Amino acid sequence: MNQVAAVVEKTFKEFLRDKMEIFWTFAVPLFFLIVLPLMFYVDAPKEVISNLKGGLTLTMVIFLIMTAGQANLPGSIASDKGRGLYLKMASMPIKPWKEALGRVLAVWIFSSIGAILVLLVGLIYGAKLSCGLIDALESLGFVLITFFASVGIGLTIAAFVKGESAATHTGVAITLLTYFLGGMVVSYSSLPALLQTFARIHPICSANASIVFLLEGEDFVGYNPLNTGQICFTIMSSLLIFIIGFALYSKFCWRKK
């Protein structure tokens, strides 16, 4: 575990000390959180505004986790790959899975801090979350699902995309596409049939819908994602993406010439 802890410490410090990384990971969701209500909730009835802000806050938490897993993680891996760190590590007595686990845990800590920050800003900004303890715990489970899927996608990007900038931009593009096409910014009912299917199938979109459903209610989602079939599929697909990402990372980033 000492090797895993060393990787966690190193990766986390790198995240914290990279000002651009902090800015883009934390600032974009906070910016959306503050600006979107000013643009779209002006005409909304006063009694639902706090719930709308609550829904937006939760979506921004998911957005932040997606950015950390899908953009920051592959960016950091690509940067290390570019400067020959994997060559050095391949000559050392450390197993790829331990190194990968360290990186994943560092992303978890980093995105948890960001998520708490977004939640706090949202609550200060007037967001209302109507939930009990059980709903909150269930929501945490869906947050975890989002995290696993995001990290799986991030590791897959890292396995194939070379260059820090290319890997980060690929991750950002996937995050934005997921956000805009998966019913996270536009209500589910106004999505075309094809994208409604996408929103139900994609584990991150589905987990986001489940969290908002649990903490804000069905009106703020547009459908009930909490049926056995969809929950099982979301969990399974998320874990599958994570395992595939982990395997691809271990195989391609650590590949011997």
Next chain:
Amino acid sequence: MMYKRKTKLCATELVPPLYIANSIFLRKRDGKRMNAITIHNLQKNYGDDEVLKGVNLKIEEREFYALMGPNGSGKTTLASIIACTSLHSSGTVEIYGHNVVEEAKKVKKLIGYVPQENFSSLHLTGKENAIYFTRLFGFSKDEAKKIARDMLDKMGLFEDAEKRVSNYSGGMRKRLEVATALLPGVKILILDEPTTGLDPSARKNFLGLIKRVNEKGATVFFVTHIGEDAEIASRVGFMDKGKIVMDDEPERLRKRSGLKNVVNIETSIKNDRVCNVLKQFSDDDKILETEKGFKIYCQKPEEITPSIVKSLDKIGCKVTRIEAMPPSIEDVFFKLTEKPLRR
């Protein structure tokens, strides 16, 4: 049996820092040093491209072996195979008797590899980098702190240990990276072109440090295409087209080349005409282009120097500097392989 047991004791488990690498334990009974690196008929192909063509090499423990060759000769590939980061196509590589493929875990505890690239993290301090790599090697956090402190001290980085690597010079960064390879238990230091990009003063300091590390007990495998770097080695190997074509002590290589003197000529212009004129003065028609002019090889430079200046003046080329000097390893390489190390 006894010999094997001694090897195992020293080679695998936690032992004091490299500097105390106790070669007494690793010596064979007859007093000869044992082989730190043994390479037999090593071949490496990338598709149809044959990069290594049957390399054979034995490096004794505590030797400072410099491997020289032009770009693309296969030096880095050979270093990466020894460092367990590349797989070979056929042949065998053993580190203290352990096969690099079958016993990679044991081998990795015996080698410290510094690849060409600067792998240290710019966002971390020198100390944090050193601790990170020490922990990756398997030491606990507390042990790593002590070891890192010791390593940084020995590499002359103690004062700058708390500075971020982004504030380090090229030479400091390279020394830090060598420090991350000098972990307790490591017996072989593999350095791949470590002086590339360093200014002359930083290079000199760096080479001095590596020499001291070698004198304190480490075996050094040093890959370079810079002749001056190889001068400090106890043995130099010349690599060309995937083969080690010659391999000996620097002085003996000089003798074998038959070179006595080199005339270094710096000229105002460099073109084929100048080259053709100078060729007439070279003992064997060989001429090496340098950054500021040319080098020719001759037995009695004092006799030809005035004629060189005169002949070049006739074709409108001024000699800005001309001097006779003893041949460098780079000259020996050129003489023996007919190829310049640097283009």
